[in-house]
Amino acid sequence: MGLHVLKFGGTSVGSLKRMEHVADILIERAKKHQVVAVLSAMSGETDALLQSARHFTHQPSERELDVLLCTGEQKSVALMSICLQSRLQKAVSFLGSQIPIRTDIDHTRARIEEISDTKIRKALEGGSIVLIPGFQGVSDDGDLTTLGRGGSDTSAVAVAAALKADLCEIFTDIEGVYTTDPNVEPLAKKLSKITYDEMLELASLGAKVLQTRSVEFAKKYNMPIHVRSTFKLVPGTWVVEKVDPMEALVVSGITYTKNEAKVVVESMPDRIGLAAELFSLLGEAGVVVDVIVQNVSKDGTTDISFTVPRDDLSKAMEVVESHRNSLKQERCKGDPHISKVSVIGNGMRSHSGVAAKMFKVLADAGISIQMISTSEIKISCVIDEQKSKEAVKVLHKAFELDKIEPKEVNDFA
C-alpha cells in the first residue's frame, strides 16, 4: 500500500456531477492505497468571488481577498467529503489552517514554509480519504493566505513532499504534456516522460499545464508528478528527475509565445553601466523584460533589443523616450508583432548541433531570426509573429517529434 496525492483542478470539480466522477476515481484508488486529494475551487467560483470584491474597489486588501477566495476550495472539499461519505467511503476534510499549511504572510502569493503531517497521517491510518483545499495556507499570525493562481498544484506537490508520498497526480482537462500545442500541429505527441527542468522551461514559456512553483517544489523534493486527464483515464505524462538516457529525447518540445513585443533602442553611446541603467528604469516602471540582446558597433555606439509583454510596449517606449537625456539613443523602435519560438530538451546538455539545426530549419523555411536567447536546455528565437505557427510545424518535423512512439509507462496507480 502506497500513499498517493491526487489533485483535481477547477474543471474536474466544476459541477456536482463531475464531483461524483472524481469520487469514483478516489474510491477506486483508495482500494489499494492511502489517498490524499487536493481540490481546487469549482471552475468559475474564484472569478465570481473576485468580481464581487471588485464591485467595491479594484484594489481590495489582499488579506481580506484571501479570506474571500479561500471559501471556494473550502466548498469543494466539504462537498467532496459529503459525496464520498454518501458512498460509504470514510473521508474527512482539513483546511489549510487546520493542518496547518504554514506560509509566509505575503497575501495572494504566499510561499509554503511548513506542512504538518500529524492530522493527515492519523486520518489516513483510520482509513479515511483526506481532502485538502488547494491554494490556501495560514500565516504564523493565524491569517488565511493563498498561493496565487494555479497554487493548488503547488499545494498538492508540497503536501506530497511533506507526507513523503509515492507520487503526486495532477488530474486536469488535458491528457498530458505534448511536444507542442496540438492546436497548431495536429501531429503533436503526448510525452510519456519529461524532466523537471524541461517542464520548467515549458511552463515558463507558456505551456499552461502546471504552475511553475509546483515543478520547482517537485524538483527540490524529487517528487514524481503524473499529469493526466480526469475525463479520459489513460496514462498521461510523468514529470521526473531523470529520464533514462535510452529513452531520452534530444528535444522534447517546441513552444511559442503570444502577446509579446520587441523594443529596439538604437545607437546609444556605449558606456559602462548603460544596460544596468536602462533595465533599472524599466524595472522601476514595473515592466518585466524577457529576452535581452546587445550589440556593440565599431563606432562606439550600441543597440539594445528586448522583449516585453505586449500590453507593456507603450509604457516601455515611454520610459526609454523620457530618458533620452541620459541614454542618448538615436532611435527607439517598438514592434508588437513578434513571437518567441523555443526548442526545449534535456538532451541538449550532451548533444551539440541542436542550435545550428534550429537556425538552419528556420532559414530553410524563409523565417528570419530577430533575436536569439539560449539556456542549458532551451534555444529561443524571436521571429515575426505571423510566422510563429509555421516555425513550430517545421521545427516539430525536423526534430522528428511527430515520430515519437507511445512508451510503456510505469503507472503506479
Add this chain to the structure above:
Amino acid sequence: MGLHVLKFGGTSVGSLKRMEHVADILIERAKKHQVVAVLSAMSGETDALLQSARHFTHQPSERELDVLLCTGEQKSVALMSICLQSRLQKAVSFLGSQIPIRTDIDHTRARIEEISDTKIRKALEGGSIVLIPGFQGVSDDGDLTTLGRGGSDTSAVAVAAALKADLCEIFTDIEGVYTTDPNVEPLAKKLSKITYDEMLELASLGAKVLQTRSVEFAKKYNMPIHVRSTFKLVPGTWVVEKVDPMEALVVSGITYTKNEAKVVVESMPDRIGLAAELFSLLGEAGVVVDVIVQNVSKDGTTDISFTVPRDDLSKAMEVVESHRNSLKQERCKGDPHISKVSVIGNGMRSHSGVAAKMFKVLADAGISIQMISTSEIKISCVIDEQKSKEAVKVLHKAFELDKIEPKEVNDFA
C-alpha cells in the same frame, strides 16, 4: 466612546448594493464608538449550499456540513471588510476559528463555551471596525462548528457579552417587536421596550424576530438588545432586563400559532402513572407535545387533551390507538383545526384579573375556549383555528394595545 456590537441578517447583506448601505451605517457608528459587526450569510446562500450537499445525500455528515456552511458568513465578512476599506475605513475580519469562538463539538447546533477578546480588542484599539461571521465557531479539536439556524443572533449577543459591550443591535428586515402580527391586526403597535422574559415567550410562540438562545444569552449577561430595521433607520424595540414600572404594560403582546393540532383521549380508567405512561409513549415516538390538560370525572375515568404539531397528528393518534390495551381509552379524537392564542405580559406578575379578562373577551366574541395553559407571564387558550385572527383582534383591542403611544427611547446610537 462606547463599544457597540451590530448584527446584520441575511436580507441586510443580501446584495453588494445592500452591503454598501450597511457599510454606511457602520462608518457612521464608528465616528463615535468602537464597532464590532456580526454578519450573516447573504440571503439564499446557506440554502444554496445545503441544496448542493443534498444533491449527494439527505443526511450529509454534520462535521462536513459545518465546513460547507461556514463559507457563507466568511464571504460576507471578507466582502464587507473590502467594502469598508474602499471607503477608507479601517476594517478587519476574524473568523470564528481565529478569534476563537470556542464551542462544544455538537455540529450544526453547537453551543458557545468561550470567546476570547484579545484579537478583537487590539483591532478595535487600532481604530478598525471588526467583522465577525455569525453562526460559526470552532471546537477544541479545531473543527469548524455552527450554531444552528438563526445562530448569528446568538453570536452577536455572545460577542457583545464577552466584550462587555454597551449594547447589541440586531438589524433586520422588520422595524422591531410588535404587539401582534401587523398582517392580522393593522392597528398593531411597535413596542419601545420589552423584557427578556416577554421576548422569550413571544419567540417561542412564533414571533420569529430573535433566535431564542440569543435572548437567553442576553438575559444571562444582562445585555441590552435593540431590534431594528436596516432599511428604515428609526428606533426599534429594546429588549432589556426590566422595564420601568411607570412605563410597563400589563400585556405587551398577543400571539397565535398556526399548524397545531389537538388530541383528546377520552374516558381512560384513572390510575397513578397514567399520564406519565401516555407522554412517555409519545416522547419515544418523537412527538413533541405542547399544551396538556387533564380532567378527572367523578366516575373514576379521566380525559387527557394535548396539542402537537399538525404534521405529527396522525402519528400521535397511532401511538394512542396502538396502546389501547394499557390505556383502555373509550375514544381518541384528533382535531387539526385549532390554534393557540396567547396574551403575554410581564405586568401579569403584579396585576390580577388578566386571565379573567381574556376569557371574558373571548366569550363575548362567541369564541369557545377548548384548553387553557398559563405561565407567570403568559396565558394561552386553544380555540377553533377559524377564530384565531378574530381572537387576536378582540384581545388586542381589549388590552388597549392599539393605544400605545410611541415612547422616547434612550437610543445609545
